[in-house]
Amino acid sequence: MTETxxxxxxxxGSARFIYEPVLDGLxxxxxxxxxxxxxxxxxxxxxxxxxxxxxxxxxxxxxxxAGALRQGEEERIVKMATAVELLHIASLIHDDTVDHSEKRxxxxxxxxxxxxDMAVLLGDYVFAASATxxxxxxxxRVVRRFAETIMELARGELTERVSKHDWSQTSADYERxxxxxxxxxxxxxxxxGGVLSGAPEEETQALRSFGYNVGMAFQIVDDVLxxxxxxxxxGKPVGNDLLQGTLTLPALLFAGSHPDExxxxxxxxxxxxxxxxxxxxxxxxxxxxxxxxMAQLEGYRNAARAAVAxxxxxxxxxxxxxxxxxLAQRRN
Amino acid sequence: MTETxxxxxxxxGSARFIYEPVLDGLxxxxxxxxxxxxxxxxxxxxxxxxxxxxxxxxxxxxxxxAGALRQGEEERIVKMATAVELLHIASLIHDDTVDHSEKRxxxxxxxxxxxxDMAVLLGDYVFAASATxxxxxxxxRVVRRFAETIMELARGELTERVSKHDWSQTSADYERxxxxxxxxxxxxxxxxGGVLSGAPEEETQALRSFGYNVGMAFQIVDDVLxxxxxxxxxGKPVGNDLLQGTLTLPALLFAGSHPDExxxxxxxxxxxxxxxxxxxxxxxxxxxxxxxxMAQLEGYRNAARAAVAxxxxxxxxxxxxxxxxxLAQRRN
Numbered sequence: 001m002t003e004t005x006x007x008x009x010x011x012x013g014s015a016r017f018i019y020e021p022v023l024d025g026l027x028x029x030x031x032x033x034x035x036x037x038x039x040x041x042x043x044x045x046x047x048x049x050x051x052x053x054x055x056x057x058x059x060x061x062x063x064x065x066a067g068a069l070r071q072g073e074e075e076r077i078v079k080m081a082t083a084v085e086l087l088h089i090a091s092l093i094h095d096d097t098v099d100h101s102e103k104r105x106x107x108x109x110x111x112x113x114x115x116x117d118m119a120v121l122l123g124d125y126v127f128a129a130s131a132t133x134x135x136x137x138x139x140x141r142v143v144r145r146f147a148e149t150i151m152e153l154a155r156g157e158l159t160e161r162v163s164k165h166d167w168s169q170t171s172a173d174y175e176r177x178x179x180x181x182x183x184x185x186x187x188x189x190x191x192x193g194g195v196l197s198g199a200p201e202e203e204t205q206a207l208r209s210f211g212y213n214v215g216m217a218f219q220i221v222d223d224v225l226x227x228x229x230x231x232x233x234x235g236k237p238v239g240n241d242l243l244q245g246t247l248t249l250p251a252l253l254f255a256g257s258h259p260d261e262x263x264x265x266x267x268x269x270x271x272x273x274x275x276x277x278x279x280x281x282x283x284x285x286x287x288x289x290x291x292x293x294m295a296q297l298e299g300y301r302n303a304a305r306a307a308v309a310x311x312x313x314x315x316x317x318x319x320x321x322x323x324x325x326x327l328a329q330r331r332n
Numbered sequence: 333m334t335e336t337x338x339x340x341x342x343x344x345g346s347a348r349f350i351y352e353p354v355l356d357g358l359x360x361x362x363x364x365x366x367x368x369x370x371x372x373x374x375x376x377x378x379x380x381x382x383x384x385x386x387x388x389x390x391x392x393x394x395x396x397x398a399g400a401l402r403q404g405e406e407e408r409i410v411k412m413a414t415a416v417e418l419l420h421i422a423s424l425i426h427d428d429t430v431d432h433s434e435k436r437x438x439x440x441x442x443x444x445x446x447x448x449d450m451a452v453l454l455g456d457y458v459f460a461a462s463a464t465x466x467x468x469x470x471x472x473r474v475v476r477r478f479a480e481t482i483m484e485l486a487r488g489e490l491t492e493r494v495s496k497h498d499w500s501q502t503s504a505d506y507e508r509x510x511x512x513x514x515x516x517x518x519x520x521x522x523x524x525g526g527v528l529s530g531a532p533e534e535e536t537q538a539l540r541s542f543g544y545n546v547g548m549a550f551q552i553v554d555d556v557l558x559x560x561x562x563x564x565x566x567g568k569p570v571g572n573d574l575l576q577g578t579l580t581l582p583a584l585l586f587a588g589s590h591p592d593e594x595x596x597x598x599x600x601x602x603x604x605x606x607x608x609x610x611x612x613x614x615x616x617x618x619x620x621x622x623x624x625x626m627a628q629l630e631g632y633r634n635a636a637r638a639a640v641a642x643x644x645x646x647x648x649x650x651x652x653x654x655x656x657x658x659l660a661q662r663r664n
Contacts, residue, residue: 042490094456098449117430120452121490124426127456128482131463135476143475144467150460158374158453 007057015056018319018326022064025078029060032082036129046114046122050089053105058327059189060085065323066193066207068316077196079136083146084189086130091153091185093123098157142192149188156180164245167255167268174249175216178223183215206307210320213304217328220297223248227285239281245272249296251280254289301328339389347388350651350658354396357410361392364414368461378446378454382421385437390659391521392417397655398525398539400648409528411468415478416521418462423485423517425455430489474524481520488512496577499587499600506581507548510555515547538639542652545636549660552629555580559617571613577604581628583612586621633660 007026011019019026033051040047060081067077095101096109097119103109111119127150134146159177163169190211194204226234226241227250234240241248255264263279284290301324308321339358343351351358365383372379392413399409427433428441429451435441443451459482466478491509495501522543526536558566558573559582566572573580587596595611616622633656640653 040487042487043494094452098452116448118490118493120426120430120455121486121493123452123456124459125483125486125490127459128479128486131479132476132483135472135479138472140467140470140472140475143472144464147460147463147467151457151464154453154457154460155372155374158450158457161450161453162375 010054010056015326018322019061021068021316021319022061025064025068025081026057026061028078029057029064029082029085032078032133033085036086040125040129042122042125046110046118047126049107049113050093050110050122050126051086053089053092053107055085055088055105057085058323059088059185062186062189062211062320062323063193065316065319066190067197069194069203069312069314070197070199074197076137076139077193079133080142080192080196081189083130083133083137084185084192086126086133087146087150087153088185090123090126090130091157093119093126095157097123098161137192137196139196142188142195145188145191149184152180152184156182156184160246163247165247165267165270165272167247169247169252171249171252171256174247174252178216178219179212182219183212186215186218187211203311206310209307210304210311213300213307214324214327217297217300217304217324220249220293220300221328224250224290224293224297227281228290239278239284242281242284243274243277250284250287250289250293253292254280254284254287257289258283258287297328301325304328342386342388347658350654351393353400353648353651354393357396357400357413358389358393360410361389361396361414361417364410364465365417368418372457372461374454374457378442378450379458381439381445382425382442382454382458383418385421385424385439387417387420387437389417390655391420391517394518394521394543394652394655395525397648397651398522399529401526401535401644401646402529402531406529408469408471409525411465412474412524412528413521415462415465415469416517416524418458418465419478419482419485420517422455422458422462423489425451425458427489429455430493469524469528471528474520474527477520477523481516484512484516488514488516492578495579497579497599497602497604499579501579501584503581503584503588506579506584510548510551511544514551515544518547518550519543535643538642541639542636542643545632545639546656546659549629549632549636549656552581552625552632553660556582556622556625556629559613560622571610571616574613574616575606575609581625582616582619582621585624586612586616586619589621590615590619629660633657636660 007019007023007030037044037047037051063081063084064077067074092104093110096104097111097116101109102112110122131146134143156177160181163173163177187208188211191204191208194207199207223241226248227239229238231238237243242251255267258264261283263276263283266276267280304324305321308317308324311317311320339351339355339362369376369379369383395413395416396409399406424436425442428436429443429448433441434444442454463478466475469475488509492513495505495509519540520543523536523540526539531539555573558580559571561570563570569575574583587599590596593615595608595615598608599612636656637653640649640656643649643652
């Protein structure tokens, strides 16, 4: 009898089907994360806190599933999956720090517990630790892709900040930003599973396309829910993104199709008045911009499924197909 | 006529001899840094500000010199040198942020100009950019060593913070910390030049030893000067490290050899009184702990020179030899 929680214990029925083919690999990923806390040379409680955050391990699961299309859980695919999760953790540490968030997954954030300065340095440490796991794969292509992904994550966060309240940005700017911020890492998670399992290039590109499209859809779902959900479900005000100045697809589509609406004019002229922003949120909620956004979301979902359909007919493929709905379904 | 400053223009006589064999390579490094500002996709002025900081480019110079022992400035050695400088820049951005520094090399810091949050994200971006340059070398050994170096840099800063005012730390703890914080990157700068120029393993290890020892000496010089220099020269109070709680070798040696001194007892018992700290600074300044520290410094300098002496007899070797004094000579 041990107190260690395996991934199995965390899963309910619907997720179980998706994770099933790679449960052993995920336990090995969790083991790697635990080892990092033990042997890091930095305060153990800090590292433990972040690697035992209890997330859903979606990104490493994607890497393991992509790798499992061709073979079992080879060590280097487990290393890559560990790297992918660590990179996600590192970026959350810095995001929570710069966003001054107090909680993450129901627990206090690193910056809340140990201060912003320690959070910056711990995030750096975890970024670098993730890179050492990628190096363990011995594959320079995935190492390079991984480094680019870190650049893209940072660029996405930077761009989101500098483009606040900037109504001159286009849907294309939005797409680039959510690729950087969200889709890039999911794309890398999927692609690397293909590269490391020796998949032919066509299959690796299909995995990349799956990751790209499911990642874009995942972020768009979030951005739509910010308008269509309730304050109770969101745990923050409806339209919070817009209230904070972050312009997502529904807002950009509405502004584009209502150039003469008074509130749109005022916002374009630089207004950051709360009354204008709350009016805009209400307008968007009740506009066709939501449906148009959902139509784009459906496009990404279809593209993800189409990519999956070209993959080898393995049990892991069924999991990847089920992941499209699991990650990118409108949840209300 | 162009306004671009080449490295040549920045050098005075003594440095000129050291940099001479790799001036063209350094210009190419500067070119790479400039390209990053042009093509980054993040605000150009932010990237320009950090890559045009006007440092002495010591670390890339070491990589280029190490590589020049065997061959000319091959493209991948220039890429590696660029990565080394970018990593140094990234770590300075985060250090200045967590230290709340207002100036760096006479110019406002990123966090001062654009805020701490942007500085965290820009630092992440530059860390990742440095990693992409290492990947361009195509050599997994240097990529891995580079990732470990980022971990060590972050661990060094973390440890320095958590060990403030901790009088139970030993000289060995101090050595580990300054290796992480300072020597690791210089060591990597030298070693990677050997690996990428195809040096035999023995020569690469000698370069590593040179980098390690010169890096340790470089930091110890700084730590001694903090006690022996004047406020005018330092631009901060004499003994500032100790006043801030950072225990360096002179302080640890003095405390170790004066266990019964009243102020040492009070500090060990947890005093952080300014009067105790200033008394301690005065005691250390006038004690043999300074000479003992200088003796250890001399040991590192000698070890660095001994390592250089085993290298191939090339012009670049003379530069590496001269670098020992240039970087690690007591400057007052």
